[in-house]
Structures are given as structure tokens and as C-alpha cells.
Amino acid sequence: MALLATLVIAIFGFMLIGVPIAFAIIAGSIVAILLFVPGANLMIVPQQVYGGLDSFTLLAIPCFLLAGSLMTAGGLTDRLLAFTNTVLGRFRGGLAMSNVFAATVFAGISGSAVADTSALGRVLIPAMKREGYGPAFSAAVTASSNVLAPIIPPSIAFIVMGVLTNQSITRLFLAGVIIGLVYGLAMLVITAIIAQIRQYPVHGKASAKEIWTSFRGAIWALMMPVFIIFGIRTGIFNVTECSAIAVVYALFVGTVVYRELTLKGIYQALAETARLTAVIMIVVGAARIFSWILGYAGLPQQIANAILMVTDSPWVFLILLNILLLIVGMFMEANAALIMLVPVLFPIALQLGLDPIHVSVVIVVNLCIGLITPPVGLCLNLTSLIARVPLEQSTREVLPFLGFALLVLALLTFVPGLATWFPNLLLG
Incomplete structure (x- = not known):
């Protein structure tokens, strides 16, 4: 020790x-x-770092990031928001609810919470402020909504989790669908409650023609998540191949269908993707040497034995796991936390007889909640900067959303079927 x-x-x-x-x-x-x-x-250090990156599966990360950036540069965000506004504008707080709905759809494109928060926040937060929403509330709802990005497929966090634990990434992707939708519904509910209490504006009911017109404009964006899930479910292509095809799809939509994707936009998308990929990949590479040291010293087994001496109840372990992850998530980025904790905690969960898919989803969802918990809270910090509001004010506004997020986490923890039912249904 x-x-x-x-x-x-x-x-x-x-x-x-x-x-x-x-x-x-x-x-x-x-x-x-x-x-x-x-x-x-x-020399073991560079060898292990290289070994950690020498994975065909990891190619999916830059491809999904690039697909999301290309769709944004090609006009996806504006059309998606136009559609959600025509559908939800009739309700009080419709623009805030559109924020949640757009984040849910966008989560099925890029898989990165920070990328989605940046793309949607730069459009939605100024629009919400113009409509009379407080800047702190605008920052809070945008940050809370985009926590969905690492949960709904394609999820970079699930790709990292799959590589660390040698699990099927397809099964992990499918495991995130139901709980992702439940989380999105929870965010819609709390947004609607707050909007009703504060009497946020109503836009009025859109006509059927307006809804149809906006739907036609957004259909290519709405089809991307369906395309990804259908492709990996049917086995037409694996996750990595799916990510490459998603890039081609995004290029086609941006240049041929929407005709808004320029060479400058492509360059900016490539530059943003390179930056985000470098940040993620160097952490994944560093994880390999970290895991090697743990394995060399036999630490996972020693820690497992110590925990099993305290409790052999899987439910008590899950409660302790959630408490630990919530604390860690307050101070550490999700992918880094995965890399440091999974090699130690995951074997213990398996020894206690917990379902590996269920545990994986609990870990990822828990750490994603850290994206909106100060002091690190990457998404909350980013939206606070965009909204030009102090983090302290955004923190107060995010508390109701955080409360509902914790309710979803508790539901997931004690109802394993939320994670296991859908992949078992489709894959057996």
C-alpha cells in the first residue's frame, strides 16, 4: 500500500x-x-503509453468528435434549434426546454460534453438572455443538459470504459440509451417546473406548416443518432467503422444538403477535433502506465480484499462507490477519473457479482454529474464564461438540476435493468 x-x-x-x-x-x-x-x-514508460494508444477502437474518438464539429459547422445547430423551438415554444419556458431537447439530440452525434456545451451554449445562452431568462439560469440549464453527451451513444466515456475493462463497446453504447433518455426527461421536468414558478415567456403555438418545415430542415441531424444505433445494432459496421462513416455523413450533409460547410469550416472542425483528441488520448496513454504499476504491485486485489473485509454486500458497495465517485467528480475530469479508478474498483464489483454493464454505466453517469459540480465542473465553468456570469451564481441555479441528476443516479443504481435491459433485448 x-x-x-x-x-x-x-x-x-x-x-x-x-x-x-x-x-x-x-x-x-x-x-x-x-x-x-x-x-x-x-523505457517501460513510453512502451506502456504507446501500448495504451495502440487500439483500433480508440480511432472512434477523433472520428465522432470530427463528425460533431462538421455537423455544427455545416448548419446543424441552427436547424435543430429551429425545430425544437417550433415544437416546444408553445410551453412556458419553451426555449429552455428546447435547450434540453437539442442537447439530447446533439448527444447522439459527438459524444463529448465539452464540445456539445461549447457548440450549443454559444447559440442558446445569448438567445435565452434575449428572451428574458437570467444569465445564471441559462448557464445552468445548458450545462446540465449537455451532461447527456457522454451517456447517449456515441459516448467517448464508454469507449474509454470499454478499452479499460475489455467490454463490448456496442453493448455499453446501447446501455446508455435508456438511462440517457431518463436523464433528459428529468431535465425537462425540472426545467418546466422552474419555468412555471418564474413565469418565463411563452412563444405561442406553431402551425403544422411551421413544424413540418422546421422538421424537414432538421431531419438529417435527427437521423444521425438513429443511423449510429441502427448500424452497430445490425452489425453492418462496428463502432470504429461507424465513426468513420459518421464523418462522411456529416461532410455530405454539410456540403451537399445544407450547403453551408466551407473549407474554412472544415479546417476549424479539424483543428478543434485535433485539440480535443490530443487532450483525451494523452490521458488514455498515461492510464496504461498507471494500470501497469497497479498490476505489478497487485494493488487491485489487495484493495478488493480490504473492502470485502468491511462488506460483502453489492448494494453497500454501490452506495460507497457512488459517494466516492461524486467526491472525485467534483475535482477531476471524467476520463481522467475513469483511468485512475476503474482498474481498482471494477474488479471488486465483479467479485461481488455485480453486472459489469450496470457497474460501468453507474460509474460513467456518476462521473458525468461531476461536469456540473463545482469547483471543477467543466461544463458549468464553460457556460458561466459564455453567459458572462460568476460561477457562484450559476452554482446556485444548477442545484435543482443537480438534485434531479442525483435522483436519476439513485434510480440507476438500484434498478440495474435501466442499464441492462436494452442491450440484452437487442443483443441477447
Whole structure:
């Protein structure tokens, strides 16, 4: 356990002095190797980092990110919002509810909460402020809605989870569908309640012609999530092939159908994708050396034995797991937390007889909630910047959404079928 303590202290020590998380993991791992692995050759570090990235499955991450960026640059966001506004504008707080609905659809395109928050927030938050919504509320509802991105397929978090645990990514994708829709419904409900209490504006009922016109404009965007799920369910292509085809689809829609995707837009989409991919991939690579050290020292089994001495109840373990992840999610980005915790916690869950798909979804959903919990809360920080409002004000406004998110997490924890029913139905 001295190795684990040294490793954790070293990693967090590097993070406290401003070292990025991926490099903090690598540097902390080097410290642990030098102190606890006699005669170790430090060439093991680049070898393990390379091995962590040497995966065909990981190619899906940049492709899904690029598909989302291309769809945004090609006019997807405006058409999608026009459609949601015509459908939901008749209700009080319709624009805020459109925010949630648009985030749900957009989640089925890119798989990245930060990318979706940036794309939708830059359009929706100014629009909501013009309609009389408070800037802090606009930031809160936008951040809370886009937590869906890593849950509904295609999900980068589930790709990382699948690589870490050697599970079927197709099954993990399908496991996120139902709970993602439940989360989206919960956000719609709390948005409607707040809108009614505060008497937010109503746009009036759109005509059937207006709804049909906006639907025709958004149909190509709405079909993308259906296309992804249908493709991987039928086995026409695997997840990685699906991501590449999604890029071709986005290029076709942006250049031929919408005719808004320019060379400049393509360049900007490629640049944004490269930046996001680099951030994710270096963390995934760093995870490999971290996992190697844990395995070398036999730490997962030691920790499992210690926990099993305290409790052998799977339900108690799930409660403790949720508490731990909620605390970690307040301070650490989701993918980094996955990489540090899954190699330790996942084997314990399996020893207790928990369903691996259920546990995986609980872990991902829990860490995604961290995207709206201060002080890190990446999505909440981003929307606060866009809305030009202090984080403290956004934090107060996000509390009702956070409460409903925790209710969804509790439901998922104690009703495993929310995660396992859909993949079992389609894949057996």
C-alpha cells in the first residue's frame, strides 16, 4: 500500500503545482517506479503509453468528435434549434426546454460534453438572455443538459470504459440509451417546473406548416443518432467503422444538403477535433502506465480484499462507490477519473457479482454529474464564461438540476435493468 500512497501523493502533488493531469500521472508513475520497482528500465514508460494508444477502437474518438464539429459547422445547430423551438415554444419556458431537447439530440452525434456545451451554449445562452431568462439560469440549464453527451451513444466515456475493462463497446453504447433518455426527461421536468414558478415567456403555438418545415430542415441531424444505433445494432459496421462513416455523413450533409460547410469550416472542425483528441488520448496513454504499476504491485486485489473485509454486500458497495465517485467528480475530469479508478474498483464489483454493464454505466453517469459540480465542473465553468456570469451564481441555479441528476443516479443504481435491459433485448 506504500506504493499506492506514493503514487497518489505524487500525482496530486504534480497537479497542485499546475502540471496537466496526463503528465502528472506519467510523472507520478515514474516516481513510483524509481522507488518501488528495483532495477526497472524507464523505457517501460513510453512502451506502456504507446501500448495504451495502440487500439483500433480508440480511432472512434477523433472520428465522432470530427463528425460533431462538421455537423455544427455545416448548419446543424441552427436547424435543430429551429425545430425544437417550433415544437416546444408553445410551453412556458419553451426555449429552455428546447435547450434540453437539442442537447439530447446533439448527444447522439459527438459524444463529448465539452464540445456539445461549447457548440450549443454559444447559440442558446445569448438567445435565452434575449428572451428574458437570467444569465445564471441559462448557464445552468445548458450545462446540465449537455451532461447527456457522454451517456447517449456515441459516448467517448464508454469507449474509454470499454478499452479499460475489455467490454463490448456496442453493448455499453446501447446501455446508455435508456438511462440517457431518463436523464433528459428529468431535465425537462425540472426545467418546466422552474419555468412555471418564474413565469418565463411563452412563444405561442406553431402551425403544422411551421413544424413540418422546421422538421424537414432538421431531419438529417435527427437521423444521425438513429443511423449510429441502427448500424452497430445490425452489425453492418462496428463502432470504429461507424465513426468513420459518421464523418462522411456529416461532410455530405454539410456540403451537399445544407450547403453551408466551407473549407474554412472544415479546417476549424479539424483543428478543434485535433485539440480535443490530443487532450483525451494523452490521458488514455498515461492510464496504461498507471494500470501497469497497479498490476505489478497487485494493488487491485489487495484493495478488493480490504473492502470485502468491511462488506460483502453489492448494494453497500454501490452506495460507497457512488459517494466516492461524486467526491472525485467534483475535482477531476471524467476520463481522467475513469483511468485512475476503474482498474481498482471494477474488479471488486465483479467479485461481488455485480453486472459489469450496470457497474460501468453507474460509474460513467456518476462521473458525468461531476461536469456540473463545482469547483471543477467543466461544463458549468464553460457556460458561466459564455453567459458572462460568476460561477457562484450559476452554482446556485444548477442545484435543482443537480438534485434531479442525483435522483436519476439513485434510480440507476438500484434498478440495474435501466442499464441492462436494452442491450440484452437487442443483443441477447
